[in-house]
Amino acid sequence: MEKVFTTIILVTTVQALIYTGIFIAVKNNRSLKLLGLFMFVYIGTNLQWIFKDNVKYLPTTFSYLVVPLFYLYIRSILGIARKRDLWHLVPAAVEFLGLLPMLLSPGLGDAFYHSGKYNTFIIIFLVYIPPVYNLLYTGLSLLALKKCRKSISLLYTDVEKQRLNWLYVTCIIFATLYGLNLITSTALLTTSLDSYIYLYESVASAFIVYWTSVYGLNQKNLMLGDSRTETDNTAETGKVYVQGEAPPGESYEQKHREIIAFFEKTKIYTNKEISLFMVADLLQMPYKEVSKSINLVARKNFNQFVNEFRVKEAKELIKSDRLDQFTLTALAEEGGFNSRSTFFFSVQIY
Template identity: 25%
Template sequence: MNFTQIMQLILVGGALQGILLAVLLFTRKTNQLANRLLGAFIFLVSIQSILVAFDTREFFITLPHLSKIGWLNPLFFGPLLYLFTRKITSRAPRFRRTDLIHFIPAIVTFIYLLPYYLQSTAEKIAYLNDFETARKDDFGLLGQATLFQILFYLVYSLKALYRYEKKILDTFSELEKIRLQWLKQFIYAILSIFFVAAIAFYAKKWYVPVLTEIYHYHLHYLMMVALVYWIGYKALAQPQVFVNRPVLPASFPNQVSTYDQKAPISSSNDAPLPTQSPHADNLETTQESVPKYQKSSLKSEESQNYLNRLLDYMEAEKPYRQSNITIQDLAALLQIPKHHLSQIINNKLDKNFYDFINQYRVAEAQLLLVDPKFKHLTNLAIAEEAGFNSKATFNAVFKKQTGQTPSEYVRSQAQNVRT
């Protein structure tokens, strides 16, 4: 078996796995639209990998009706990825007719290529035998426009993902089940493959020495096949990633409170209150960010009143000990409009909701960790008492805010007592 055959085996093997994964995604009964968009993306990438595996003039002369199919497929990659990202990061409705606008480049290209697709076998073989003309077309304006179209949609997919991340940080105090790290890794991996593909394309177009080998050995598609294998692994190891959408409230981002507005979260008398609010030094000094809230009706005096109510309530009632509390829940408990509460936390305290709540949780955990009454509890139990949902989140947030792990903090406090 020579090198070319090994390459073909890798590309085709990855493509077949991709097709199988696409079929599984299409047949899922839950989260159908998102799964089908991702399935369509993986299916078309897999078909393209097969075409690339046999990308020789001899192959297309043998099967001329497959030629130029590879010109059309990549124009679907960007729109499918963007629509999938938008769907999984929002409460977007089902596929809308206006979404078809994203496929206009593919439709226009199909119409442009239709006369070629309708040509006879002999006509296509004659064209393919004219090597210089075929090569010039392969690396012409259409190929370059396709690259820019994919880049455009990759950037927009990342923007949609970052908007989602900002929104959940301003809305939730626990992110473990809704943070889409795998999607960020997926998009950045595709972005990396895109840059390799762009280098390969222009190196081949302009006869750049050495770099032309990237195109010759189809490095970008080998990377894509590796990505398909990674997706397959994720589907086996973490099937919930592809089966279910993030667990968001039904009306995200404007969801209704899940707590009874008239029933405040009960405080615990077991743990001592912090001697000072974690934000006490920021009450009057933080300047408000004008652009985001310039149309807000919240007056300065009312803002300060709301802030005082918020901080008093946090210390007295400890709502942060509810692990899944959201900004809507806290706003309902305080009887403050949610958008005003968000404005106060963002501008007056210069924090998002996630960091605001978790700063209190860390302060609570610091007290519990060194309190003899809680010495019998594990770090996980302490974390849950303070409002954290998992040990991993607790350790990460604690280390970020204090510069120490919980265990290191306990040891350092013990040393301070001895000295």
């Protein structure tokens, strides 16, 4: 069992360090730099274990930093990060500065951990509170993702929703890891059960590092910060109505005609990466104007508007002589859909 632990820890640590460098090296991308820092922090305890015989009291536990840093990454990619969010890092800074003197003077570490005078402090602040603290931030991360789902539908297509799924999975794994950590801290477990829990924690940690490495590079930054106020009055159907807004005037109807003409001419809806910001940039029109024109005249959000064009495209292909060339999956992709399930659902609506 020990060889398994050793192998998993070493492989996980090497991969995390490689991608830490890759993510941080990317220019003009704060989200990836945060993710790179998260990768390094996440394997902090691995570094302690690897260098335990050479460096005493290496202050890389980061008990109060792992999930808060991931939470800041989520806020960054959603476009809702603010400078004041840095206060979330204060407890981690206090922990690091408190442990740093022990690295510089190991005698202080011996007195702190082995004298018995500080046992209560150690149990409360270094054993019991960290898993609860990280579980709290796991909940905040899930809440941030949930709150922004409607905004994503108004500005992007279903592809971007699906791209966020890896963040949900990671948060769920965090919840199980820190839940088990809390159990092992408070319960007396048999050696056998304890070993299996540590094995699960090692495998889950390796999975998070691999998962983050694969999906982190492909995750797009979303710009939801300025759009949150526009979605406060979103109905359950996903249609947007601006409170106190009069029926769409001639200017919005004209803009709506321009948007439709642009879609029909360029067939931009077949691009799976399409977003409200992309359309607005190509039309040289403020994205809020594009959004309002679609909302007020078509009475649809951006995702619904795009999918309606995609369904029409698929229907035209079905009527054409090229039908025999396509499977259902290929037909969906030709129309711009990311999956057959989204295609079938949209066909039923439109």
